[in-house]
Amino acid sequence: MTVHPFKLRWLLLGALLSSIGMSFIWPLTSVYLHNRLGISLTTVGVVLLLNSLASVAGSFIAGLAYDKANPYGLLLSGVGLALVTLVVLTVNHGWPVFAELLVVLGVTSGWNLTLVNAIGTGIRGYDGRYVFNMLYFAQNLGVVAGTAIVGYVYHISVSLLFGIAAALFAFFMIVVAIAYRPISRPRGSRSHRPAATVASSETDVSDTVESPAPAPREPLPHINHIVLIAFFGALLIIWTMYQQWVSNLSVYMTDLGIPLSRYSLLWTLNAGLIVAVQAVLNALSRSGKHLINQVFFGITMVALSFVVLIFAKTYPWFVLAMTVLTLGEATAFPAIPALVNDLTPRALKGRYQGMVNAWASAGRALGPLFGGAVIDATGYTTLFVIATTAVALVLLALATLWLLVHHRLTIFTY
Numbered sequence: 001m002t003v004h005p006f007k008l009r010w011l012l013l014g015a016l017l018s019s020i021g022m023s024f025i026w027p028l029t030s031v032y033l034h035n036r037l038g039i040s041l042t043t044v045g046v047v048l049l050l051n052s053l054a055s056v057a058g059s060f061i062a063g064l065a066y067d068k069a070n071p072y073g074l075l076l077s078g079v080g081l082a083l084v085t086l087v088v089l090t091v092n093h094g095w096p097v098f099a100e101l102l103v104v105l106g107v108t109s110g111w112n113l114t115l116v117n118a119i120g121t122g123i124r125g126y127d128g129r130y131v132f133n134m135l136y137f138a139q140n141l142g143v144v145a146g147t148a149i150v151g152y153v154y155h156i157s158v159s160l161l162f163g164i165a166a167a168l169f170a171f172f173m174i175v176v177a178i179a180y181r182p183i184s185r186p187r188g189s190r191s192h193r194p195a196a197t198v199a200s201s202e203t204d205v206s207d208t209v210e211s212p213a214p215a216p217r218e219p220l221p222h223i224n225h226i227v228l229i230a231f232f233g234a235l236l237i238i239w240t241m242y243q244q245w246v247s248n249l250s251v252y253m254t255d256l257g258i259p260l261s262r263y264s265l266l267w268t269l270n271a272g273l274i275v276a277v278q279a280v281l282n283a284l285s286r287s288g289k290h291l292i293n294q295v296f297f298g299i300t301m302v303a304l305s306f307v308v309l310i311f312a313k314t315y316p317w318f319v320l321a322m323t324v325l326t327l328g329e330a331t332a333f334p335a336i337p338a339l340v341n342d343l344t345p346r347a348l349k350g351r352y353q354g355m356v357n358a359w360a361s362a363g364r365a366l367g368p369l370f371g372g373a374v375i376d377a378t379g380y381t382t383l384f385v386i387a388t389t390a391v392a393l394v395l396l397a398l399a400t401l402w403l404l405v406h407h408r409l410t411i412f413t414y
Contacts, residue, residue: 023146063354243367298332
């Protein structure tokens with residue numbers, strides 16, 4: 001199979017535009033529904049849950065479709081549907097239309113993110129973790145840009161907000177239509193090369209320029225499947241706990257007398273640290289270090305961030321906790337899809353990248369409900385203890401499994 005001249009920069013631009021556009025939507029959802037439309041918080045929670053479940057479905061279906069259909073057409077359809085939905089929202093964002101279209105945007109969000117990640121698995125000339133680090137960086141840069149603007153535009157006009165988001169997706173559509181043509185493939189044109197089995201925890205993908213003549217379709221080894229299931233379960237638990245930062249920590253901090261603006265400042269710190277960490281990781285991605293170590297370090301930091309929260313009563317403690325959390329998410333979150341990429345044959349990469357996004361989205365859906373239930377029953381400290389314990393147990397389980405089976409894993413290089 002001859003490698004097509006598709007450039008990483010176009011993939012990163014697409015991820016950036018999509019992230020900015022969606023960041024115009026999710027931060028205002030609760031405030032807009034409750035304060036502007038008068039919808040109860042319980043109903044708002046149901047809407048957010050449906051949005052997350054729609055994202056799970058979009059991720060899963062897109063992953064399956066990527067392995068069997070033309071990714072160019074799939075991405076065009078996903079971006080196009082998001083664009084049409086945002087145009088409709090611009091002119092009609094009342095109840096219940098807003099909630100219904102938010103579910104559609106959930107589907108397109110999971111769909112497009114999965115396709116972007118799956119396309120990233122096929123880019124040649126870069127180490128796999130470098131591609132996913134850069135995608136993670138672009139997506140977070142988009143979140144920073146979007147959330148920095150959304151508050152100001154929201155107070156001017158909700159229609160203008162949706163209009164800007166639609167314009168961003170229109171730009172994304174143009175970029176895909178023109179620059180993404182090289183990813184197009186005829187039906188049945190996929191080809192594969194034999195995988196290499198390694199007896200170590202090394203999971204780097206060598207830079208390649210061209211893959212050889214077609215080879216038989218490669219199955220997913222049973223031991224790889226077990227490890228992948230373990231990582232998907234880990235994503236569900238980690239994201240469920242991570243969502244406490246997004247959904248419940250603001251209330252906790254304001255109850256302690258800390259202004260909401262200080263909570264927002266924590267996410268500015270988060271974005272700045274992600275930029276710095278990604279610069280370091282991009283340098284390390286060429287050093288030959290084991291990718292699994294990056295995953296374990298990141299999960300450890302996420303667990304420690306909740307340890308800090310147990311004792312946090314003043315703002316500096318929350319700054320410390322956010323710093324630790326960011327070190328964890330910036331290392332583990334982009335490394336996991338890169339690891340999944342290494343453990344899956346080419347014919348199944350789309351499906352399993354979809355599973356990465358689906359299980360993460362499921363955790364994001366369950367997080368607010370789980371945290372709210374624990375807080376109502378016991379309190380915030382108990383929630384932080386449970387989160388620490390859960391993430392630590394995930395780390396222990398993954399480390400034990402990896403120690404037992406890493407020498408039997410098949411690493412797929414192309």
